[in-house]
Amino acid sequence: MLNHKYDRDIPSAEITRESDYLSRRRFLKNLSIGAAGAAFLAACRSSGVTQPALDATPGSTPAAAYTGGQRDELGRAITSEQSITTFNNYYEFSTNKDGIGELSRNLVTSPWQVEVGGLVHQPRTFDVDELIRLFPPEERIYRMRCVEGWSMIIPWQGFQLSKLIDAVEPMTSARYIHFVALHDPVQMPGQESDYFPWPYEEGLRLDEARNELTLLSTGLYGRPLSPQNGAPIRLVVPWKYGYKSIKAIVKIEFREEQPATFWNTIAPDEYGFYSNVNPAVDHPRWSQNTERIIGQPVRIATLPFNGYGDQVRSLYEGMDLKENH
Amino acid sequence: MRVRHIFWFMVIMHAGCLIPLAWLGAGYFFGRLGADPISALEQFSGRIAISLLTATLLVHPLASLLKQPLIMKARRPLGLYTFAYVLLHVLILVGLDYRLDIPLLVTSYVDKPFIWFGAATSLILAALAITSFAWWRQRMGVWWGRLHRLIYLAALLDLAHFFLVVKGNLLSLSGNLARPSIYAALILLLLLLRLPVFRHHPCPDISTHTDDT
Numbered sequence: 262m263l264n265h266k267y268d269r270d271i272p273s274a275e276i277t278r279e280s281d282y283l284s285r286r287r288f289l290k291n292l293s294i295g296a297a298g299a300a301f302l303a304a305c306r307s308s309g310v311t312q313p314a315l316d317a318t319p320g321s322t323p324a325a326a327y328t329g330g331q332r333d334e335l336g337r338a339i340t341s342e343q344s345i346t347t348f349n350n351y352y353e354f355s356t357n358k359d360g361i362g363e364l365s366r367n368l369v370t371s372p373w374q375v376e377v378g379g380l381v382h383q384p385r386t387f388d389v390d391e392l393i394r395l396f397p398p399e400e401r402i403y404r405m406r407c408v409e410g411w412s413m414i415i416p417w418q419g420f421q422l423s424k425l426i427d428a429v430e431p432m433t434s435a436r437y438i439h440f441v442a443l444h445d446p447v448q449m450p451g452q453e454s455d456y457f458p459w460p461y462e463e464g465l466r467l468d469e470a471r472n473e474l475t476l477l478s479t480g481l482y483g484r485p486l487s488p489q490n491g492a493p494i495r496l497v498v499p500w501k502y503g504y505k506s507i508k509a510i511v512k513i514e515f516r517e518e519q520p521a522t523f524w525n526t527i528a529p530d531e532y533g534f535y536s537n538v539n540p541a542v543d544h545p546r547w548s549q550n551t552e553r554i555i556g557q558p559v560r561i562a563t564l565p566f567n568g569y570g571d572q573v574r575s576l577y578e579g580m581d582l583k584e585n586h
Numbered sequence: 587m588r589v590r591h592i593f594w595f596m597v598i599m600h601a602g603c604l605i606p607l608a609w610l611g612a613g614y615f616f617g618r619l620g621a622d623p624i625s626a627l628e629q630f631s632g633r634i635a636i637s638l639l640t641a642t643l644l645v646h647p648l649a650s651l652l653k654q655p656l657i658m659k660a661r662r663p664l665g666l667y668t669f670a671y672v673l674l675h676v677l678i679l680v681g682l683d684y685r686l687d688i689p690l691l692v693t694s695y696v697d698k699p700f701i702w703f704g705a706a707t708s709l710i711l712a713a714l715a716i717t718s719f720a721w722w723r724q725r726m727g728v729w730w731g732r733l734h735r736l737i738y739l740a741a742l743l744d745l746a747h748f749f750l751v752v753k754g755n756l757l758s759l760s761g762n763l764a765r766p767s768i769y770a771a772l773i774l775l776l777l778l779l780r781l782p783v784f785r786h787h788p789c790p791d792i793s794t795h796t797d798d799t
Binding site: 343344347348352356358359409411454456457458524526527528531543546547548550551553555556558559560 | 620621622624625682683684685687690693694695697698699700750751753754755758759760761762763764
């Protein structure tokens with residue numbers, strides 16, 4: 262009955278048009294074309310990716326052009342850049358969403374290095390500029406569903422995490438990836454709070470990390486990421502609650518054991534390791550059945566896996582998603 | 587403190603209670619409440635409500651401490667303003683956020699403890715607001731005072747509501763607990779002041795002279 266009500270409440274603009282549905286098929290196709298980058302990666306491997314900086318042309322940071330996509334594959338209009346850059350959850354700076362932009366303005370994001378190591382054959386520290394040259398950014402319009410019950414549709418630029426994973430050649434024992442964000446209380450005043458287990462850390466199972474949807478983002482709306490959005494490089498995992506998409510990454514480590522994650526450490530019952538968007542599994546303290554898209558006043562039904570079920574459902578086959586929330 | 591002073595004290599009190607409302611209303615209608623104005627309204631009205639509830643509890647100890655019984659005149663209006671903001675808080679949730687979709691509200695919140703703590707707070711404050719008129723006070727006699735002592739229970743329930751609605755974990759003292767912790771410290775202090783040990787002046791609106799502080 263509820264669902265019926267929702268169907269009626271969805272503005273006509275939100276209903277997927279056939280053309281959008283078709284473009285979604287194209288989008289999926291494009292994703293697989295993205296795998297053409299594999300050829301490039303193969304080249305990397307053969308030439309020894311340990312020194313890709315030598316291959317990359319210095320000083321030519323490709324502009325991640327925003328191609329002007331206005332809707333996601335479900336036909337939902339993208340959120341305004343103004344909202345995306347002024348409404349941020351980034352406790353490293355403040356718990357006040359609209360104060361992050363100002364507080365983070367002077368964060369030094371260049372030069373910036375990301376240490377990639379652990380159970381890999383080719384551990385390396387990459388400069389972010391170098392990553393952008395090695396893995397040219399592509400555009401992905403993704404829904405971002407926050408555990409607090411709001412969502413945005415964001416035109417990211419970035420590259421598939423799988424490309425970086427292939428480049429460093431994980432060992433067969435690697436089953437998880439651990440991500441660590443910058444820990445610098447001088448630049449990030451929120452980290453002076455003892456209420457939180459700094460630094461921010463996150464984790465994915467290796468197959469989740471390799472999924473074609475999982476992105477390392479360096480830009481949005483065609484501009485390099487602003488500090489408040491996770492500059493210079495952040496994770497984007499669109500079928501999981503927003504807090505999984507860790508910002509300002511300095512370390513990526515391949516592991517055999519499941520890594521600790523920031524919110525799971527704080528409240529294990531409330532924030533599971535998987536944190537897949539799931540309207541059927543409430544946060545113990547609030548419901549997850551609906552959400553409000555920022556900029557729109559009406560609540561809509563939250564979709565399982567945030568609407569990316571076709572691409573990710575198989576990752577969790579046979580798993581109890583309530584148990585493994 | 588003279589009557590003239592208490593007049594200005596009351597003017598400042600009323601202004602202090604109404605300015606947030608004006609600020610919220612203007613912010614909403616001129617689109618100055620950020621990217622998610624409905625959440626901003628919900629959270630802001632809730633914070634004002636618990637602030638005013640704390641202020642209401644503060645009146646009696648303050649009057650005792652300063653030996654200014656006239657300050658007691660502020661207690662009833664502060665209590666009523668508290669209830670007004672609680673009502674606003676509820677109306678924003680039900681009317682603006684959920685667009686009067688009661689079935690959805692029920693399925694979303696029926697099993698969530700924070701909503702029940704909030705609802706209990708609202709009901710107590712409603713009862714106190716309704717019976718705050720002199721007519722009721724005369725009618726109820728000794729029961730009026732007993733009923734109105736429930737404001738302390740309301741304050742504790744409101745604290746529980748606040749702690750449950752923020753992200754974090756009270757047991758491990760981690761998460762977004764700074765704000766509710768400040769209110770908890772204040773409210774618990776004010777509750778402590780109600781213990782007999784600290785109560786030299788059970789009725790400061792009558793007794794003004796003291797030399798045993």
